[in-house]
Structures are given as structure tokens and as C-alpha cells.
Amino acid sequence: MAIVSRYTVALHILTWLAYWSEKDEFFPSDRIANSVGTSPVFLRRILGQLAKAGLVLVQHGGTGAGWKLARLPEEISLLDVYEAVVQTPLFELHHSQPNPSCIIGNGIQPALQTVYEDSEEALKRRLAQESIRDLVASSLEQGKQ
Amino acid sequence: MAIVSRYTVALHILTWLAYWSEKDEFFPSDRIANSVGTSPVFLRRILGQLAKAGLVLVQHGGTGAGWKLARLPEEISLLDVYEAVVQTPLFELHHSQPNPSCIIGNGIQPALQTVYEDSEEALKRRLAQESIRDLVASSLEQGKQ
DNA sequence: TTTCATTGAAACTGAATCAGTTACATTGAG
């Protein structure tokens, strides 16, 4: 299957927060939900992961409660977000155990592990090159057309 | 989520066929299943996709029915297998529609599409560098330890 | 100290996907 839409939503949240970050405010999850088009509860689950990763700050209680970026948009890479939100390895190995008395069945999993790790690294290197700041710029550019 | 284990199984099948490919035989799905440790029906579904992609040949009917490689192992890249077996894009966009009257909600999807395509390309470039022949060698190496 | 907008978290739902099974018609070499 694919990389969960949760990642897309996380990027949307951060891009939105970055766009409004000049005002030094905390924004409640249902204001963000209005842009993303999904439920505030779903967003808070993701925001919780982003907070644990140190990408956003949360303010509890009171009228001004909500969320804001913990760093400058240019200091949050898409890889940071990936690692905050996607915990599982990109490739799955066998669900059932290969036959260990077959020479291929015995050696294929460690062989694949190496290739899989290298490939996932290639993906991550690419994600590391892009920041939330880039996404804001690119979204504004695309949105005006 | 992750890239389906179907991809791992497809690589296992091809590596196994490559290992036995000196004998110019067709191997039935349940012999392959013995190495992979899964059901012949599941394998035949995958083998069907590999056949459509021109990676394996199938022989119907008779005593010698089964499957064999359509090309030399060094001429089958892991990318060939990926494209034969994985049809969905690597990254999912939103499940629900972002708010088009929000400037970020309006522009984020095309912005993401670009980054997602580039990142998927980076992954595929890495997969293109490895062949089934490499996997056979690496499996034998790993298996003997 | 009270108010109250908001977060945090648990429990549940419905849909989708996946691996795996059963069953049976189809194929075609020998």
C-alpha cells in the first residue's frame, strides 16, 4: 500500500501554521480543520505526534489555547515530518516465514533488508531537501492559478 | 502503511526462479510456494502480474506446466518488479477534500504532487540499480552464514 | 475562584486492503 494520508495531512497542518505564523498566536485544531477539511480530533492526534517530535507547541486551556510552530518553517524538513508521523518501515517483508531449508528462502530476507534500507534512505534524502517554507511558497504559487 | 509484502514475495519468486534457471524447466507454483512459505494461489496471482509485465513465461497444461524467467536475471531490475506488482502511487493525498476557499487548502495538493513525484522517482532510481542476479548472489552469501 | 474554550484520550464505526483458502472450470503436453 501507500504512505498514509496522515503524512499529507501533517504537511497540510504545518504549511497552514507556517502561513499564519507571522501572528504569534496559537490556533485551535478546529480552525486548522476548516482548511484541511477533516475532523479536529484526527488533527489533534497528528498534532500530538508533531509535538512529541518538537515540531509544534501546544497551549492548553483558556481562550487562546491551540497550536503553533516550534521552529521556523525553513527549519522543518519534509523528512522531519515523515519521521514524526510515519513509524513503520517502507517495505514489508514476508508475512509468513520463508522455508529455511531452501537456500534462497534462508538468505533472501537479510538480502532484501539491505536493499530495502538503501532504497528507503534514497527516499528520505530527497525528502530532507524540501522544507515547510518551500511548501508554503509552492502552495501559494499553485493556488493563485 | 508500507509497500505491500506482495513485492517481497515477487522478488522471492524471481530470485528462486533465477537460482534454478540453469535447468531450462518450467516450475509449478506449488514448488515455488515451498520456498516462499505461502499458498500457490497467492503466488499465481503475483506470477500473473509478472507474466503480463513480460518478466516470466507460463506453460499451461501437461506434466511440465509451470513458470520460468522470460529474461536473464541480470536483465530484470528491482524497478521492473516494482512496476509490475505495485500499481498505486507511493504517497496518498487527502482522503477528504481540502477547503478550496482557503489559500493553502487550494494550493497544497498540486504543491505536494510535485514533491511526491520527485521523491517516488528517487526511490525508483535506487531500485533500478539492483537486479535479480544481485539478489541471488546476495541471498546465497547471506544464507551460508 | 469561577468560567469556559480547548486539548487529550478512549471507545467505537465503516470502509478498505491484504493474505490466505476453497473450489472448480480451463488448458494443453504427453
Place this chain on the structure above:
DNA sequence: CTCAATGTAACTGATTCAGTTTCAATGAAA
């Protein structure tokens, strides 16, 4: 003709995911 094998449809059980409902906990502000 035989029969070992493929092709395929239908079903199951497990898992994951997005989304909803509900309610206790938080804590800034009045």
C-alpha cells in the same frame, strides 16, 4: 484421452485507517 497444472471467482479473518462521539483534564482570563 489423461491429468498435472493454471486461471479465477468467492469467501474469510485480520489489520489498518479515517472519522465520530463522548467526556475528563487543562489552564488562561475574567
